[in-house]
Amino acid sequence: xxxxxxxxxxxxDIYAKTLLEQLxxxxxxxxxxxxxxxxxxIVAYNRSHxxxxxxxxxxxxxPEKRASLVKGVFSNTSEELSSVLGVMAQxxxxxxxxxxxxxxxxxxxxxxxxxVVDVVTRVPLDDHLRDLIKNKAKNELGGDVVLREQIDTNMxxxxxxxxxxxxxxxxxxxxxxxxxxxxxxxx
Amino acid sequence: MNKRAKNACARICSVLAAASAFVAFPALAFANEEKEGxxxxxxxxxxxxxxxxxFIVLWIVLAKFGWPAFDKMIQNRSDAxxxxxxxxxxxxxxxxxxxxxxxxxxDQAKMQAAQIIADAKQTGxxxxxxxTAKAQQEAAEMIEKARTAIETEKKAAAAQLQxxxxxxxxxxxxxxxxxGLTDDEHRALxxxxxxxxxxxxxx
Numbered sequence: 001x002x003x004x005x006x007x008x009x010x011x012x013d014i015y016a017k018t019l020l021e022q023l024x025x026x027x028x029x030x031x032x033x034x035x036x037x038x039x040x041x042i043v044a045y046n047r048s049h050x051x052x053x054x055x056x057x058x059x060x061x062x063p064e065k066r067a068s069l070v071k072g073v074f075s076n077t078s079e080e081l082s083s084v085l086g087v088m089a090q091x092x093x094x095x096x097x098x099x100x101x102x103x104x105x106x107x108x109x110x111x112x113x114x115x116v117v118d119v120v121t122r123v124p125l126d127d128h129l130r131d132l133i134k135n136k137a138k139n140e141l142g143g144d145v146v147l148r149e150q151i152d153t154n155m156x157x158x159x160x161x162x163x164x165x166x167x168x169x170x171x172x173x174x175x176x177x178x179x180x181x182x183x184x185x186x187x
Numbered sequence: 188m189n190k191r192a193k194n195a196c197a198r199i200c201s202v203l204a205a206a207s208a209f210v211a212f213p214a215l216a217f218a219n220e221e222k223e224g225x226x227x228x229x230x231x232x233x234x235x236x237x238x239x240x241x242f243i244v245l246w247i248v249l250a251k252f253g254w255p256a257f258d259k260m261i262q263n264r265s266d267a268x269x270x271x272x273x274x275x276x277x278x279x280x281x282x283x284x285x286x287x288x289x290x291x292x293x294d295q296a297k298m299q300a301a302q303i304i305a306d307a308k309q310t311g312x313x314x315x316x317x318x319t320a321k322a323q324q325e326a327a328e329m330i331e332k333a334r335t336a337i338e339t340e341k342k343a344a345a346a347q348l349q350x351x352x353x354x355x356x357x358x359x360x361x362x363x364x365x366x367g368l369t370d371d372e373h374r375a376l377x378x379x380x381x382x383x384x385x386x387x388x389x390x
Contacts (some may be wrong), residue, residue, distance in 0.1 A: 179356075
């Protein structure tokens with residue numbers, strides 16, 4: 001089993017490294033970040049739609065057919081990403097895509113020296129806030145900081161910042177939920 | 188008993204001897220009519236000796252043949268009476284013994300009946316005490332359960348009310364924040380939170 005686990009990790013690392021190097025060579029950090037965003041969307045889609053995952057790992061289907069199927073589904077993504085996804089489907093399926101994404105993020109941090117911070121707010125950030133957040137992340141995490149902004153109108157206010165597995169939730173929703181819990185417990 | 192029988196037999200034999208002499212010598216029996224003086228009461232040897240011989244002969248005959256049969260009959264009768272008396276005595280003793288046994292059994296039966304009644308009474312008292320204790324325990328448990336249920340319901344109601352109050356309060360605050368703030372106010376709030384928020388390394 002360890003051999004299989006190591007083999008799987010090596011396979012994941014190869015996918016992530018290949019994708020990162022190709023995208024970085026082609027379009028720099030913007031292309032890398034764009035592919036990262038697309039991979040996140042695909043992972044989220046696969047979690048809620050298991051049919052594609054099943055089709056991509058269907059042993060009764062020929063590997064080449066699975067590859068062409070996945071490439072066709074993700075033809076609107078970058079060419080490098082769709083190619084890697086096709087190879088994944090050809091070699092067994094898209095189950096390892098979340099681990100590829102995690103390895104991809106590690107490579108962005110370790111190989112490119114870039115820290116990606118995902119920021120979720122109710123209103124768009126201005127430059128002052130971007131600099132403020134970048135400086136905070138740079139001081140605490142190091143490297144060049146790239147912000148990925150997302151607007152969520154369901155948020156009452158505040159901000160959620162995530163960098164890999166690290167997360168700062170300073171949203172109004174979370175605060176009010178804490179207040180609600182405290183009121184129910186103590187009152 | 189034997190003596191009395193022998194005496195009676197002797198008297199009977201004397202009478203029989205006199206009667207036989209009177210029958211055997213009727214002329215001699217009335218011969219004294221011709222005597223006078225003391226001679227009238229003295230026996231005439233001519234009459235006396237035959238009568239004596241007849242008497243002795245009769246006596247011997249009776250003693251030889253009559254008396255043993257009579258004595259045997261009397262003895263048998265006496266034995267029968269004795270046996271009957273013994274049987275009666277045995278029956279009486281047996282009856283008294285049986286009566287004593289019956290009385291003893293009756294006394295035992297009375298004692299057993301009294302014991303049974305006492306046991307039944309004791310059992311009834313015990314059962315009544317058990318039933319009463321069980322009923323009291325069940326009643327106490329029911330009361331405790333009801334009290335616990337009421338307490339739980341009270342707590343649940345209070346918690347629900349508190350939850351409702353908390354939800355309402357949070358909703359009010361949420362509405363105030365959600366629609367009552369401008370974008371600049373939101374950004375000012377974000378800036379404040381970024382400055383006051385914890386570190387990435389601490390999370």
